[in-house]
Amino acid sequence: MAVWLLAALAHADGVPERYAQRYRTVSDPHGLIEDVRKQLDTHSETLPPTQERELLWLMGNAAINSNDDAALAEATLRLDSLAAARDDTVASAAAGFLRSRHDIENGDGDGLSEALRAAAKMQDVRDPVVAAWAKYALCDSYTLVEDARNGLPLCQQVQMNYRELGDTWGLAEAENDEGANLATLNRAAEAAKAYERSRAHFRSVGADQLVVMVGDNLARMYLELGRAHEALALSQASLAQEQATGRVSDALLSRANIARAYEAMGRRADALEQMKTTIADAQAAGKEGLLPDLLQTRSGMAEKAGNNALALADAREVIRLLADRRSPALRSTESALEARYVTREKELRIRDLEHQNRLKDLALKAAQAEAERQDEARRRQTLSSMIAKLVAGGLILIAALLFLLLRAQRRHAAELSEQALRDPLTGVGNRRAFLQRASALVRMHGDPRQPPHVLMLIDFDHFKRINDSVGHPQGDRVLAVVVDHLRETVGKFGHLARIGGEEFAVLCPHFGAEAGIRLAEVLRAGVAALPLPAEVQVEHVTVSIGLALLDGVRCSDLDGWMRAADAALYAAKSYGRDRVVASALVS
Template identity: 65%
Template sequence: MRGMLIIGLYLLAMLAHAGVAMSARDALRYRTEADPHGLIADMRQQLDKLGGSAAPAQERDLLWLMGTAAVNVNDDTALTEALLRLDSLAAARHYDLAAASAGFLRSRHLIASGNGDGISEALRAAAKVQDATDPKIIAWAKYNLCDAYAMSERASGAMPLCEQAQDAYRALGDTWSLAEAENDQGVNFAGLNQPEKAIELYQRSRQHFASLGAEQMVAMVGDNLAQMYLKVGRAKEALLLSQASLAQEQATGRISDALVSRANIALDYATLGQSARALSTISAAVDDARAAKMDGLLPELLERRSRMSEQAGQPRQALDDAREVIRLLGERNATTLHSDEVSLEARYATRENELRIQTLEHQNRLQELALKTAQAEAAEHVESQQRQALVGMLTKGVSVALILIAGLLYLLLRAQRRYAAELRVQALRDPLTGVDNRRAFMQRATALLGDDHAPRLTHVLMLIDFDHFKRVNDSAGHPQGDRVLSMVADYLSCAIVDVGHIARIGGEEFAVLCPRLGADAGLRLAETLRAGVAALSLPAAVPLDHITISIGVALFDGDRCHDLGSWMRAADAALYSAKSFGRNRVVASSLLH
């Protein structure tokens, strides 16, 4: 800790000499951008001195600074070291904040390099600290999610998170973090083609950084501002801002930021009519991005060079670049990554709802107590009125007022109970199809098997999976795939409405639970469902004749299927057999034979 204090005091002394007020914590954060290599060396030295004596929070703070600086300068060695130590700290101390820190660093690296799904990694990291009560941790998690969505050019997902982060940092008085969140919100408005709003956010961010004396951060945000100046016809001002930003980024070794600045400078040259200089600048940036393996930036750089090559009369280069952009974006938006991300977003939103339910239930309890207190006071005043007839109209007025307050509290309590009930339904409902989700299915099946009065040996479980569903997404796109899922779910729900319950337990996988149906009726129903789905007419936008499903059926026998886990494994094995034997068929578990 002493070494950290010396570093902080040294920086404060330098800043004080320059007439700048910056906290020791902000000074260290500033060094992740202004002196990343030096900060990495200092953090390593500090960690070595502390050895095993560091408190978990202190060790996590040092590793977070080191990892952040490593991402900024593309130092894979330092980043790997920080991630390994954070993972080790999280495992050894059961320290969720360390695990979340490692996840957010991985997310930033994936987004910067373009290798993998940075959004999903950020969602997993945020989930680690979703139950935190410390306002600083909550704000930190919101900002890092905001940053991941913004840097992935997902403005619609980023904007509410960035707004929440800004509100939280204003309340905490954290000017540095507020400036970072404002910069990200500017990126979002830029992505939505709202340059005037983006300019407002960037200028606000620069003012906050300037108030801390963080001139290099002012220049860095200035490069973002330059892009908006270019959109509103202020090309010369844009060029000056981008050149100032590039000089600082190259001096500090921030490769990724420098590449973005060079791309902006090329665009400035093109706008000012200097086409040859623009094409030379963007080509050099493309070559350097390839050398540094900054695949996350390549599509944007190549797209700009394609447009500039076309304007310069070089159609072959323009075509080659356009084809490579399509290939890179196709790899980035792979179906498996999309599915993982959607699933994680749903789980994160569900947990948010659960936390809101807990808060509402706590508020309901307080209001119940307030209601009881108001009722008791009303009764006491009524009794007092009876004993003291001389008080007259005044006492009656107070009694009526208290009764009205009690009535209002009762109405408010009832409204909040309805709201909490609606949230509980949302937490157990699949948002796409409207049927039960996996959590609701597990609760329903567990309750069914725990009912001693029900004849359990007649319960039927079906696991249903679509055949070759990827063809729908590949041929018609994910929106049409979602439409087909909803259409089939509606049919299945209607078909089993009198005998069972349906739930979506995975991407294209459903479960049907039929209490007391029996083996013969269960197999007949499964065959009806299979044939019914195959006969459905698909939407006109889906260029396929039909869609089919495979079904695995298992009976709860109390022996080999003696609990929910063994029951589901039996149904899953039957489903696997249906897939293996050619799909579009019903296969019963061996327990039915």
Template identity: 60%
Template sequence: MSRHLAAMVLLLPLAAHAGGVMSINALRARAVTDPHGVIADVRQRLDHGGPNLAQADERALLWGMGTAAINADDEAALTESTLRLDSLGHAGGDAVALAASGFLRARHDVANGIGDGLGEALRAAARVQGSGDAQLVAWARFQLCDAYALAESAAKALPLCRRAEDSYRAVGDAWGIADAENDEGIALATLGRTREAAAAYQRSRRRFAGLGATELAVMVGDNLSKMYLKLGRPREALALSRTSLAHELAAGRISDSLDSSTDIARAEAALGHPHQAYAMMQATVARARAAGIDGQLVDLLRSESELAERAGRMHDAVAQLREALKRTAATSTPALRAIEAELEARYAVREKELRIHDLERENRIKDLALKAARAEARQREEARRRDVLVGRVTGGALAGLLLVAVLLFLLLRAQRRHAAELRLQALRDPLTGIDNRRAFLQHADALLPLRGDAPAPVLMLIDVDHFKRINDSAGHPQGDRVLVQVSTFLCEAVGTHGRVSRIGGEEFAVLCPTLGAEAGMRLAETLRAGVAGLPLSSKVGPERVTVSIGVAVFDALRHLDLDGWMRAADAALYAAKSSGRDQAVAAARID
């Protein structure tokens, strides 16, 4: 596991703050270099400040305390900071406080391999997404980058970290850039891009050293030591890791010291001391177990297994690898991955909406510039008519202004076309051309408040049975043709009764506003039988394609909201698939 520099900057004691409002980042360096001191100082400041403490100052203090608690493995201080941030957020309507609490829980859960840490980070980032405060946007983007890097989801972390770097550059935050460069190195290292990772770590280390943050430069140096090992420079790696370990033990950062000890053991093995390296790794794993730091155990066990193999202890190597695999399986479930994917999609859609908003604002500015250019052109034309001589001199300028006006008009039209295309992309599935999940959620949200004597709305969730077999046997292009064929039939069969949406890979939804329970089940059976009878290409493999359908009629007392309604339909779909597939099941039948 690479070293994350959780929430750093400004080597200032709490007493140095006098007047004004504390930055959310006011304690991020001390939270790393002196975590126990920060916890004690913050508690004292909160006790003395009482109700007179500004809300932004209280939020910054609690964030500093929470990040220090993570670095010091102090569960009590972390719980205190998150609970107080939640209270501050709910009582004062403070979205930043709620986001800060969410980021702290996310880092703790990801680091310890429990809960839905990435989902927590995505929900926290969504709370401040679109904020007009550039400093706050940079902070939130870095926290999301850090969560993905810590979870070793490198492909998603890398673009997020680079966006965080850009945001920090825009506000002139050199510390933040160094933080993001370190996480960029972690992502590149996970992707196996060793030389690029080493370069990113070196940039981060130089930047921290230039800011006088020796402790932080040392910590990044331990990440760099991993790259030196891979590049065949074990002696340099060993020196960096030993320096880092000494600092960590002095500061009481147990979690970080485990990482440095692992790097030292690996360097010793590379220098030809396998038995000494294995003994060091056994002691490191024992320290992690004693401290209850379960989140690092998977990586530590894998390292212990590797070093046991080098030392000729094959039985131990197999046992340690089995435990690592067992722990990995226990913390990565399909349900959590589905939640994370949904939150990622929502975050990406919101980013696209913000980009559309920016484009529309730019269009308005260009429209005003176009009008101003036309007005200026008219004024110059009138001046030319009043004075022929002056008109000859200014003719070239007039032509230039007219050209600018034409170019602005063309650019404005292109920007509007681009914005319209982005809106369409945000609501349409690119493969089938029907509504996507976002469009489905919009229609469903708009439908629920409607009341009256009309039959209740019906929701169907439809899943193509054994679709993976088609992709595996006939190839993804043929699978895409099957999805298009199925979606075309569903749209024709549903007709004016409702709307068909593609909400996942091979999953569709049918939303019928006023169909009612009996007619809904009849339509579901029609759809099921119709798909089963579709003529298929001989290249597909199976003789036919079937679907399973879950049907749920909206009941305001039972379902309360859209999430409850979808859970009922999803449960019915699960029952249909569990009962043999190729059937439609109503939610009422499985209550």
């Protein structure tokens, strides 16, 4: 039955049967949706849960590609029902990944959080196919939100998984996402090579429409490399295919690339007109997630054309859209989920090492027992004493080597455990270390005779501008210099930790409100006056600080303490940045 159902859907010409269904989500999304509906309606009673889950995943992807919200809602609801009825964690994660991709493309800021929650459900899965699928889905979400620092290493890891599985299609998709992440990092030549590898793999399995689709991504890199005419031809071919198959989001991106090619060829009026209709169609289709990139592109074109009013209006709209989508509270949620995901990955690695250590320990004991048995045999068999000595010596040597290997493995596991509490870029504690220390302070709070604990949340002001202007490597250097200053200033008064991106926290046990506000002002003023190395090309940087007390009455638990400090930080940002704001609970 299951094989017949798969075959009923797999009628993509020239594509191997194992990839035919995935191909139809792009080449014939509407047809695939109807076929899946028929199969589910006809065989709902006898369909195996695994097969039903695969069909619904295909249907959801086809629905997103064709902008069919009704079909997407049907697919996710059925996946949720399957997850509840069968306790199917994979079905629950599949529904989460589908909602994540839809939300990101439509401008809902919670889309990445949805993907991180879905990926966390899959971290204990042992099936290599399911594990690779889940990591690719998270890699794709990072790519869609242009978080290249997290997306690029994950996409490269997924490529290795798919090579081991012999999945050419999955490899090609991961290479396409690698290209997008490299493009975000302004590494155009490397991105073009990744896109070309992706096209070659899609071509090898007969997926001609995917070759054309990735060609549109390659076109944008050709523009960066001065090959405008080649870029225009690739984007026009991709647009014709996307409009024929009803892929709304891909078509909008191709039209924007055509406009960029027009501008590179000196056809500025055509470029602005193309962007005008593209933006209007994106708004009409509800593709809010694409608008910041489209508006930023038109803003740059308008500025070059001398239309400063349009350039300024588009730039302001981009700022508004990004601010609505990336509030401090949402960034905090994403950082927490991301830290939890990364920590769990390290814990799984540690668990594997500990399992290997136990196996080696057993092997060591077995070798020692065998050595003792051989030694006893030697004493009983005087005629073969020389042979027994050689064998026993060899076994003792093996035992010693195993012992050294076991000790090295244990040392490696201990190092990983320590790394799990340290931020690799700045060397200060990470979010996990912060939460452990803050939870301990909450538990030990209770003596009213001592000053209350102080929590400061510190966020860099306009740090994205630094990354955008001088690049992420120089941005990281600025971050490291400032953090060294913060760590030295905080000193013995408290503990500094990085809890996400450019957000840091300081915990000062039994410090009190007056001392806390004084220290916060010293930190803020010190950062504002801090000289930065000339080679980073940044004159100065400022921070905003929110402060809250654990007073045991109005703020008595970790969640309330964090919310009070976050609200104070948000107020500091709202009042103009480069300032300290204490929570209302301090007064």
